[in-house]
Amino acid sequence: MIGQERDIYQIQWKNDALLMGGSALGLGLEQWLTKDFTGLDLEELNQLDLTGINNFDRPAILRYNEHSAEISDYFRDGMLFVPLGLMFSEQGRKEWKDIGFLCVETILVNTALTTVVKSIVRRNRPYTFNPEVPIELKLDEKAKRSFYSGHTSHVTALSFFTASVLNDLNPDSHRKWMWWTPAIVIPGVTTYLRYDSGHHFPSDLITGYAVGALLGYFIPRMHRISDADLDLSVIPVARGLSLQILKKF
Numbered sequence: 001m002i003g004q005e006r007d008i009y010q011i012q013w014k015n016d017a018l019l020m021g022g023s024a025l026g027l028g029l030e031q032w033l034t035k036d037f038t039g040l041d042l043e044e045l046n047q048l049d050l051t052g053i054n055n056f057d058r059p060a061i062l063r064y065n066e067h068s069a070e071i072s073d074y075f076r077d078g079m080l081f082v083p084l085g086l087m088f089s090e091q092g093r094k095e096w097k098d099i100g101f102l103c104v105e106t107i108l109v110n111t112a113l114t115t116v117v118k119s120i121v122r123r124n125r126p127y128t129f130n131p132e133v134p135i136e137l138k139l140d141e142k143a144k145r146s147f148y149s150g151h152t153s154h155v156t157a158l159s160f161f162t163a164s165v166l167n168d169l170n171p172d173s174h175r176k177w178m179w180w181t182p183a184i185v186i187p188g189v190t191t192y193l194r195y196d197s198g199h200h201f202p203s204d205l206i207t208g209y210a211v212g213a214l215l216g217y218f219i220p221r222m223h224r225i226s227d228a229d230l231d232l233s234v235i236p237v238a239r240g241l242s243l244q245i246l247k248k249f
Contacts, residue, residue, distance in 0.1 A: 152191050
């Protein structure tokens with residue numbers, strides 16, 4: 001008789017402490033950068049120049065759909081619950097602590113990176129150039145936080161994270177399209193909604209998608225236990241042999 005037990009992930013506390021600590025510092029830096037942050041004033045608004053917008057991004061200034069902005073908020077908030085679906089797997093429940101930690105780490109790193117970049121770049125949103133948009137919205141401080149899209153990076157990070165973990169939970173599955181298709185499409189829908197709402201230029205959205213995808217995919221893979229990290233031992237038991245696969249520490 002051969003029995004096998006193998007974990008998929010291992011938290012690397014030294015590296016993860018640096019990553020989590022760096023993210024916490026990033027969030028603190030964002031607070032410092034924005035302590036005196038103000039939106040556009042009327043003079044700055046009147047001096048906005050369309051010539052500074054490249055041809056690829058320029059069509060975004062004609063978009064303004066409040067309904068799309070509202071729906072994109074539902075996508076952002078609802079995506080927080082998607083990784084819970086990993087608990088339907090027996091292996092997912094077995095490693096829920098590690099998977100939960102990696103999920104929180106993905107959210108924290110993405111949030112820190114996104115907010116710091118927004119605070120440094122301070123790019124005006126497309127709707128600030130749109131004459132049909134209410135002046136009150138243009139003068140709000142959030143009007144200068146266009147690059148890059150936080151909604152898109154957040155949804156993509158959690159979407160790709162869930163699909164990446166499902167890949168590891170089901171390495172031999174021939175139905176990986178069942179989770180990778182929605183993992184790609186759902187952030188794509190969010191991307192369009194943020195574009196249609198007038199909150200982001202295409203370059204903001206492409207960057208947010210890329211950053212979220214990289215974090216969501218690679219953070220689980222960085223913690224996946226490889227064969228080189230395992231010790232194999234064959235132990236005699238009453239009815240035969242037991243193969244034990246143990247993590248090296």
